[in-house]
Structures are given as C-alpha cells and as structure tokens.
Amino acid sequence: MSVLVSKDSKVLVQGFTGSEGTFHASQMIEYGTRVVGGVTPGKGGSMHLDRPVFDTVSQAVEATAADVSIIFVPPAFAADAIMEAADAGIKVIICITEGIPVKDMVMVKEYISNKPCRLIGPNCPGVITPDGAKVGIMPGFIHQKGIVGIVSRSGTLTYEAVDQLTKVGLGQTTAIGIGGDPVPGTTTKEAVELLMDDPETKGIVMIGEIGGNMEADAAYYIRDNFRKPVVAFIAGATAPKGRTMGHAGAIVGGHADTAEAKKEILRECGIAVVDSPADIGKKMKELLS
Amino acid sequence: MNLHEFQGKAILRKHGVTVPESIIAFNPKEAMDAAKALQASTGTDKWAVKAQIHAGGRGKGGGVKIAKNIDEVEQYAQDIIGMMLVTPQTSAEGKLVKKVLIEQNIFYPGPEPTLEYYMSVLLNRQTGRNMIMYSPRGGMDIEKVAEETPELIFTEEIDPKTGLLPFQARRIAFNLELSGSAFKNMVKFVDALYKAYVANDASLFEINPVIKAADGRIFAADSKVSIDNNALYRHPDIAEMRDLDEEDPSEVEAGKYHLNYVKLDGDVGCMVNGAGLAMATMDMIKMSGGSPANFLDVGGTADAARVEQAFRIILKDTNVKAILVNIFGGIVRCDRVAQGIVDAYNNIGEIKIPIIVRLQGTNAKEAKILIDQSGLKVKSAIQLEDAAALVDNALKKI
Numbered sequence: 001m002s003v004l005v006s007k008d009s010k011v012l013v014q015g016f017t018g019s020e021g022t023f024h025a026s027q028m029i030e031y032g033t034r035v036v037g038g039v040t041p042g043k044g045g046s047m048h049l050d051r052p053v054f055d056t057v058s059q060a061v062e063a064t065a066a067d068v069s070i071i072f073v074p075p076a077f078a079a080d081a082i083m084e085a086a087d088a089g090i091k092v093i094i095c096i097t098e099g100i101p102v103k104d105m106v107m108v109k110e111y112i113s114n115k116p117c118r119l120i121g122p123n124c125p126g127v128i129t130p131d132g133a134k135v136g137i138m139p140g141f142i143h144q145k146g147i148v149g150i151v152s153r154s155g156t157l158t159y160e161a162v163d164q165l166t167k168v169g170l171g172q173t174t175a176i177g178i179g180g181d182p183v184p185g186t187t188t189k190e191a192v193e194l195l196m197d198d199p200e201t202k203g204i205v206m207i208g209e210i211g212g213n214m215e216a217d218a219a220y221y222i223r224d225n226f227r228k229p230v231v232a233f234i235a236g237a238t239a240p241k242g243r244t245m246g247h248a249g250a251i252v253g254g255h256a257d258t259a260e261a262k263k264e265i266l267r268e269c270g271i272a273v274v275d276s277p278a279d280i281g282k283k284m285k286e287l288l289s
Numbered sequence: 290m291n292l293h294e295f296q297g298k299a300i301l302r303k304h305g306v307t308v309p310e311s312i313i314a315f316n317p318k319e320a321m322d323a324a325k326a327l328q329a330s331t332g333t334d335k336w337a338v339k340a341q342i343h344a345g346g347r348g349k350g351g352g353v354k355i356a357k358n359i360d361e362v363e364q365y366a367q368d369i370i371g372m373m374l375v376t377p378q379t380s381a382e383g384k385l386v387k388k389v390l391i392e393q394n395i396f397y398p399g400p401e402p403t404l405e406y407y408m409s410v411l412l413n414r415q416t417g418r419n420m421i422m423y424s425p426r427g428g429m430d431i432e433k434v435a436e437e438t439p440e441l442i443f444t445e446e447i448d449p450k451t452g453l454l455p456f457q458a459r460r461i462a463f464n465l466e467l468s469g470s471a472f473k474n475m476v477k478f479v480d481a482l483y484k485a486y487v488a489n490d491a492s493l494f495e496i497n498p499v500i501k502a503a504d505g506r507i508f509a510a511d512s513k514v515s516i517d518n519n520a521l522y523r524h525p526d527i528a529e530m531r532d533l534d535e536e537d538p539s540e541v542e543a544g545k546y547h548l549n550y551v552k553l554d555g556d557v558g559c560m561v562n563g564a565g566l567a568m569a570t571m572d573m574i575k576m577s578g579g580s581p582a583n584f585l586d587v588g589g590t591a592d593a594a595r596v597e598q599a600f601r602i603i604l605k606d607t608n609v610k611a612i613l614v615n616i617f618g619g620i621v622r623c624d625r626v627a628q629g630i631v632d633a634y635n636n637i638g639e640i641k642i643p644i645i646v647r648l649q650g651t652n653a654k655e656a657k658i659l660i661d662q663s664g665l666k667v668k669s670a671i672q673l674e675d676a677a678a679l680v681d682n683a684l685k686k687i
Contacts, residue, residue: 023620027620075519076522099519100519101490101517101519101520101523102412102490102492102517102519102520103487103490103517103520105417106412106417106418106419106449107449109417109418109449110417110418110448110449110450137619137620138619139618139619139620139650139651141651142619142650152565153565154563154564154565154566155563155565155566155619156561156562156563156565156566156617156619157563157565157566157569158565159617159619159650160566160569160617160649160673163617163649163650180564180565182412182414183412183414183417207565209565209568210568212414212415213414213415217415233569235565235566235568235569235572236568236571236572237572237575238553238568238571238572238574238575238580238581239568239571239584259572275572275576276572276573276576276674276677277566277569277570277572277573277673278573278672278673278674278677279674
C-alpha cells in the first residue's frame with residue numbers, strides 16, 4: 001500500500017511536448033512510472049516519447065483510462081489545465097507549475113470542490129512512491145521503498161528529509177510535496193490524514209514553514225488521531241518578518257504564524273519537533289526503534 | 290507588488306470607489322499649484338500633505354500634515370520632501386521622501402459627525418476565498434483592536450461563483466451602524482471596492498481609515514494596495530507603477546539574475562537552492578552560533594554565471610564573515626555546481642573570507658573531489674550536519 005500514486009497508476013502528462021514536460025516525463029518513464037500518454041492542444045494524433053499525444057484530457061482518458069495527471073503547463077494556462085483534468089474525471093491531479101495567479105486558484109478550488117478528485121500543488125515537486133511511481137520532478141535515486149511517509153511544503157528541503165530517511169535505512173512509503181502556494185489543492189492536514197490511514201506507513205515526517213495555519217491544523221488532527229510517531233521541522237525561525245505593507249494578513253494568520261509559535265503548538269500535540277533540519281532522519285529512527 | 294498611496298487611489302477611483310481629490314507633487318512649487326487646483330475643483334480650504342513612501346505609520350513620523358492655507362502647503366511640502374521619514378515600519382535610518390500627495394480635506398464640518406472605520410480585502414488562506422474584514426474602529430492600529438476588542442472585527446467571506454452579494458454589502462453597512470445616505474453610499478463603496486480588488490488581481494487592499502464625512506459621503510482616506518506578482522502579466526499598466534526607489538538596490542540587482550535575495554543584518558552569508566531549504570539553512574547558521582546575513586535562493590539552475598552573481602551580491606555586504614553554500618542537487622548535477630563555484634571564485638579573484646560548500650544529491654562525491662582538488666580555500670561537506678560543524682569552526686576562528 002501507498003497513497004495517491006502506485007505502480008498501477010496510469011499517468012497522463014499535461015504540457016507533454018514542452019521542454020519541461022518532455023524532460024520530466026522522460027525521467028518519470030526512466031524511473032518506471034506508467035506514463036500512458038500526454039496532452040498538448042493542437043498536437044493530438046502525434047507520438048511523443050513513444051506515447052500518444054491528445055488534444056484534450058477527456059480524449060486521453062477515454063483512450064488510455066488514465067487516472068493520474070501531472071501538469072507542466074505555463075502559469076497563465078495552468079488553472080484551466082487543472083479544471084480540464086477534473087472535468088475529465090482524473091482522480092489525482094498533480095500541478096507542478098509555479099506562479100499561478102491567486103485569483104485563478106480561488107476559482108480552481110471552487111470548481112473542484114464537488115468533483116471526485118484530489119489536487120496536489122500547485123508549485124510543488126509532486127508525489128513519489130518509491131519503486132512504484134514518480135509523478136513529479138524530484139530526483140528518484142535518493143528515494144528508497146520503506147515505512148515513512150513525508151508531507152512537505154518545500155522542494156529541496158523534502159529531498160533533504162528523504163535522503164536522511166534513506167541513509168538511516170527507514171526509506172519512504174510516499175513523499176507528498178503539497179507546494180508553497182497560498183491556495184493549495186491539498187493541505188498539510190489532508191496529506192497527514194492520508195498517511196495516518198495508510199497501514200504501511202509507520203511514521204510521518206511533516207515539514208512546514210512560517211506563515212499560515214496549516215501545520216497547526218494538522219497538529220490538532222494528529223493529537224486527536226495519534227496512531228504513529230510524527231517528526232516535524234518548521235523552517236523560518238530566522239526569516240525576516242514578511243514585508244507586507246498592511247497588518248491584515250498578520251491578523252488572519254493569528255498567533256500560530258511564526259516558527260516558534262508553530263513549534264510550540266506541534267509539541268503540545270505530541271509531535272517530535274526537531275530544531276535542526278539535519279536531525280530529521282535520526283529522530284525518526286529513534287522513535288521507530 | 291506594493292503600490293504607493295496615490296497609485297492605489299488612482300486604481301480605486303477608476304473602479305468607482307470614492308477617494309478624496311488629490312494631486313502628486315515633487316517640489317513645494319508643484320505642491321502649491323496642486324493645492325490651488327484642488328481649491329478650484331472641490332472648494333476645499335484645507336489640504337492634507339502626505340509623504341509617499343511604502344510604509345505605514347507615516348503620520349507618527351511627521352510625514353502627514355494638515356495645511357490650513359497655501360503658505361502652509363508650501364512649508365509642509367518643503368519640510369517633508371527630502372526628509373528621511375522614520376516610521377514603525379521603516380528601518381531606523383528611515384526612508385527618503387521624494388514626493389508628496391496634496392489632498393482635499395475631507396474632515397469638513399457638516400450636519401453629522403465625521404467617523405472613521407477600518408476595511409480590508411484579502412485572501413482567507415484557510416478557506417481559499419477572499420474576504421472583507423472591517424471594523425467600526427478605524428484610524429488606529431488594527432492589530433491592537435483585534436487583540437483588545439476582537440468582537441469589533443467583522444468579516445464577510447465571498448463566494449467566488451457569485452462575488453460579493455448585495456445583502457453582504459448591506460450587512461457591512463448595518464454593522465457599521467450607518468443609516469440614510471451614508472448607508473447607501475457605504476453599500477456602493479463596498480461593492481466597488483470588492484470589484485476593484487478582483488479586477489486588478491490584488492492580494493491586499495487595506496483602507497484605514499474609511500471616512501464617513503459630515504455630509505454622509507464615504508471616502509477611502511488612505512490606501513495600501515498590493516498586487517499579486519504572479520498576475521502582473523495581465524496588468525502591464527500596474528507593472529509600470531513599480532518604484533525601484535522603494536526597494537533595496539542589492540535585491541533589485543539580484544532580481545535581474547533571477548536570484549531571490551533578501552538582505553538581513555547577520556554575519557554569515559548563504560546561497561541555497563529552494564526557498565524552504567534556504568530558510569532551513571539560515572536556521573542552521575543561527576544554531577551554529579552565527580547569524581544569517583541574507584536569504585538567497587539560486588533556484589533550479591545553479592549554473593556558473595548565476596553562482597558568480599550570487600557570490601558578488603553576498604560579498605557586497607561587508608558584514609559577511611563566512612559564506613555557506615548549500616545545494617541539494619536533484620535535477621541539477623552537483624559537479625556542475627561545483628565547477629560553477631570554482632569558476633566564480635577564480636573570476637572574482639581572491640575571496641578573503643572562509644567558504645563552506647555543502648553539495649548533496651546527484652554526483653555529490655565527484656563534486657566534493659572537484660572542490661577539494663581545486664586548491665581553493667574552500668571547505669566542503671556532503672552531510673548537512675558536517676556543514677553545520679564547519680560553519681561553527683569557521684566562526685570560532687574569526
């Protein structure tokens with residue numbers, strides 16, 4: 001078992017023939033991901049990387065029975081691509097694109113709210129289930145099939161945690177990069193829920209940063225549903241205060257906004273918080289032995 | 290992107306939000322001409338003279354004055370233009386004021402008392418929807434109001450499918466205890482404000498205060514407007530409003546090379562790929578007994594040219610006593626980054642401060658060998674904790 005993606009996932013690549021799409025689709029295929037085709041409007045009927053290209057997501061789903069989609073479409077068109085995937089019945093939509101206007105994402109969130117799909121991202125490294133499927137831009141070789149699930153808002157910091165878990169011999173079940181955007185498709189709490197319910201996942205690493213309430217919300221869920229150890233790192237203890245002009249954001253964020261306040265809440269909820277990012281793997285090893 | 294008050298107000302006016310009449314002035318002569326023009330068009334006999342910088346609390350630092358005659362307009366413009374304005378939101382040395390906004394006085398006498406409210410439009414990150422936040426306690430520090438009297442902060446969340454509904458605008462006006470013409474004006478004001486927010490891809494509108502004038506008119510007396518950087522491509526007219534004077538020169542320079550750089554006041558510079566890892570690296574510097582001199586995300590393609598620019602920018606900061614480079618190579622190969630560091634080092638000439646390089650990920654071992662055999666005075670590590678120890682050592686030697 002794993003969450004979101006597995007070796008059975010039939011993956012579609014939106015923005016397949018572009019340079020990003022081409023490069024990362026090749027890497028995914030090389031890793032062993034079952035990439036069944038791609039979508040580039042206007043290039044339907046052709047072949048790319050030995051896979052069929054379609055004009056629309058619904059045509060692609062009809063022809064390939066794809067259930068997962070990864071999006072490499074430029075920011076101006078990415079929101080539309082997400083909604084097209086949701087409309088076509090894709091179950092797991094992973095949007096890598098960085099820089100989508102917030103207004104577009106507010107609309108996307110509303111559009112997909114009553115559709116049977118899950119959006120991961122945007123502005124994220126994607127999802128990987130080692131030895132199953134890599135649906136993202138992360139370096140595959142640092143991963144190892146194992147027992148720890150990872151949820152993270154950041155890219156390279158996730159790789160850091162993955163690398164440490166591989167080195168201490170624990171490996172990963174699934175690593176979920178939820179992305180750093182203000183309107184994420186999946187929140188930290190929702191991703192933690194998936195891993196908490198996954199029988200193969202024996203421990204969870206949660207990587208957060210300053211800003212927003214997502215880690216606190218996840219922490220309250222963990223406190224009330226505690227079934228496996230959780231190690232957390234919150235980046236940004238030394239980050240300068242956000243240079244926003246007004247104070248409105250600070251009020252909405254509440255007091256759980258700073259790294260210190262978040263760590264405090266997490267500790268109170270029974271989560272093992274490490275102060276140094278170098279200690280994530282060691283700490284999890286200690287808790288699981 | 291943050292806008293000046295006068296730029297924000299121009300956007301509001303265009304979308305039907307009532308704002309006081311005003312004219313921008315770059316010197317006392319222009320200020321006097323502006324005051325006369327406003328007198329002719331609005332009949333005002335007093336003028337607000339307001340420093341235009343990107344910081345709140347301008348009044349507290351002497352950057353906002355009410356002039357009772359044209360001579361005072363000249364005097365205040367003289368005083369304010371060219372001053373280093375210090376407010377709670379600026380650094381200790383303050384910000385140089387280059388222009389003032391001359392504005393019609395809206396605190397004029399009339400049948401009703403003049404009242405001040407607070408209103409903002411922003412994203413509620415928890416629900417992924419926009420909201421209007423408002424309070425009858427305007428004109429003061431809204432964080433204080435939220436802390437002391439949270440019951441006086443109201444919110445109205447907006448469904449993206451329908452936009453702001455008429456009953457919501459009415460509820461706001463009722464909660465602000467308005468009646469008569471002021472009620473109707475507030476309903477129109479709120480509606481126009483929300484439409485302006487959406488139409489311009491704003492990420493924040495903060496109007497503090499919103500004024501109910503003595504004749505029942507509603508005005509946005511101030512404006513703090515931020516526009517979503519990701520949406521600027523849809524608003525070339527707003528993109529042109531960017532004022533580089535308001536930004537740190539080294540940050541502007543970094544932006545040209547697609548480096549995300551924020552200057553801080555510590556002594557250990559750092560260069561990292563990825564924002565999360567960059568913040569984590571800064572935290573680690575702090576734990577090693579140092580203090581981060583900057584945030585610098587080199588992004589996904591840390592090639593030699595970009596690494597060189599990053600070094601040059603970090604080295605401009607004379608407080609920097611050591612530099613930590615922390616790259617987790619995924620798609621980008623560590624040996625390429627290492628070669629970039631060696632080339633950059635040689636191009637810059639001698640770098641007198643210790644450099645610690647931690648390269649992990651794709652081809653990390655080859656990268657370490659390349660650095661170790663380069664003959665440069667650079668310490669290298671693969672594990673993050675080893676890099677932390679090296680920073681610790683470097684700082685102890687200083």
